[in-house]
Amino acid sequence: MAEQTNAIKGRGAAANPEGRFETIRHHAEDDGWQQAVLDEDAPRPRTEVTEECARSVITHNDSPDIYFSQAMNPYRGCEHGCIYCFARPTHSYLNLSPGLDFETKLRAKSNFAEVLRADLAKPSYVVSPINIGSNTDPYQPIEKRWRLTRAALEVLAECHHPCTIVTKNALVERDLDILAPMARDRLVQVFVSVNSLDNHLAAKLEPRASAPHRRVKTIRTLAEAGVPVGVLVAPIIPALNDRDMEAVIEQAAEAGASCAGYTVLRLPFELKALFREWLTLHAPQRADHVMSLVQQMNKGRDYDSNFATRMRGQGVFAELLRRRFEIACRRYHLGRARELVLDTSRFVPPRKLSPQGELF
Known part of the structure; x- marks a missing residue:
C-alpha cells in the first residue's frame, strides 16, 4: 500500500500505515517500468460504509478519570477525520489502518437500536446515564443517511433513560424534537467540542467536522431549546490551539x-507517528516546539497513560493550562462539565418487540 506524502484535502491523515497487529508491511517502489503516479494525480479516498451487526452496544468502563460508566457508539471510525483522535488506534482491531482507513472505511451498526432495546430490557440491567460518542462522533456526516443515533435516542426517550452526548457536528440540532422533551425531564445533557476559533486551523485538524463558529451557534440553539449544554475545549494542543482557550x-x-471541560492532547499507539506527520505537513516551523511541550506534559514521552495525568498532563505547562481554564470559567460563570445530575428514577424497561404487535 503506497503511503501518501502530501496533505489530502478534506482528510486529516495523509498516510495509511499498518496497524500495530499487522505482521506484513507494504511499501510502494517505482521499478522504472512505468511512470509512477504522482500523489497529486492520485484519486482522493472516498468514504466507504460497511454494515455491521452488533451483539451488544453498551460498553462499561471503570476508568477513574472518566465521569460516565456506560457508553455506546453507533459507528466504528469517524468521517470527521480529526488527526488528534485518540480512537484512531482502535481501527487496528479491524485489521484496518488508524490513518486514512479510520476516516474512510467506516462501520455502521445497522441493528443498533434493536440491540439497545434488548440490552435495556434485560432483568439484570442497572440504569445509569449512557454516554453517546465516547469513541467516535455519533453525529458524523454518515449519520444523515444512517440515522442510527436518532434511532437510539428514540429508544432512550421511550423508556425515559438518561444519556449524555458528545459531538462537534451541528447535525445534533436535527434531533431537538427528541432532546428538548428529554431535557425537560432531566434526561439529557449535550457537550459540544470546540478547541479553536480558527477556521483555517480547524479545516486541517478536523476537516469534516462543523466549523468552530457553527458549533458555537449549535450551543446557542440547544440552550435556547432548553437542552443543558456544555463546551469541551478538547484537546488542547500546546503552541497550536491553546491560545484560544x-x-x-x-x-x-x-x-x-x-459548564465547561478540557483535556490535553493524547497520543496513544500509532497516533504518535500520525500526529508527527501532520505537524510536518501543516505546521513544520513549530513542529519541534509543539512536541517538546507535549513531552514536557508526559514525563519526557509522547504519551503517558497514567489515569491520574493522561487527561490534563503534568508539569509547568499543564499547570498553566489548568489555572487559565479555572480563571476563565470563574470569569464567565461556567461550572464543571460533570456537575449536572440526570434523573435515573423515571426509567421503565422497554417492551420487547413482538411480531404480534401490541393490544394495549
Missing part, C-alpha cells in the same frame, strides 16, 4: 453553555 469559553458562555 479563553476565547472559546467566553463565546460558549455567551451562547448559553452552562
Whole structure:
C-alpha cells in the first residue's frame, strides 16, 4: 500500500500505515517500468460504509478519570477525520489502518437500536446515564443517511433513560424534537467540542467536522431549546490551539453553555507517528516546539497513560493550562462539565418487540 506524502484535502491523515497487529508491511517502489503516479494525480479516498451487526452496544468502563460508566457508539471510525483522535488506534482491531482507513472505511451498526432495546430490557440491567460518542462522533456526516443515533435516542426517550452526548457536528440540532422533551425531564445533557476559533486551523485538524463558529451557534440553539449544554475545549494542543482557550469559553458562555471541560492532547499507539506527520505537513516551523511541550506534559514521552495525568498532563505547562481554564470559567460563570445530575428514577424497561404487535 503506497503511503501518501502530501496533505489530502478534506482528510486529516495523509498516510495509511499498518496497524500495530499487522505482521506484513507494504511499501510502494517505482521499478522504472512505468511512470509512477504522482500523489497529486492520485484519486482522493472516498468514504466507504460497511454494515455491521452488533451483539451488544453498551460498553462499561471503570476508568477513574472518566465521569460516565456506560457508553455506546453507533459507528466504528469517524468521517470527521480529526488527526488528534485518540480512537484512531482502535481501527487496528479491524485489521484496518488508524490513518486514512479510520476516516474512510467506516462501520455502521445497522441493528443498533434493536440491540439497545434488548440490552435495556434485560432483568439484570442497572440504569445509569449512557454516554453517546465516547469513541467516535455519533453525529458524523454518515449519520444523515444512517440515522442510527436518532434511532437510539428514540429508544432512550421511550423508556425515559438518561444519556449524555458528545459531538462537534451541528447535525445534533436535527434531533431537538427528541432532546428538548428529554431535557425537560432531566434526561439529557449535550457537550459540544470546540478547541479553536480558527477556521483555517480547524479545516486541517478536523476537516469534516462543523466549523468552530457553527458549533458555537449549535450551543446557542440547544440552550435556547432548553437542552443543558456544555463546551469541551478538547484537546488542547500546546503552541497550536491553546491560545484560544479563553476565547472559546467566553463565546460558549455567551451562547448559553452552562459548564465547561478540557483535556490535553493524547497520543496513544500509532497516533504518535500520525500526529508527527501532520505537524510536518501543516505546521513544520513549530513542529519541534509543539512536541517538546507535549513531552514536557508526559514525563519526557509522547504519551503517558497514567489515569491520574493522561487527561490534563503534568508539569509547568499543564499547570498553566489548568489555572487559565479555572480563571476563565470563574470569569464567565461556567461550572464543571460533570456537575449536572440526570434523573435515573423515571426509567421503565422497554417492551420487547413482538411480531404480534401490541393490544394495549
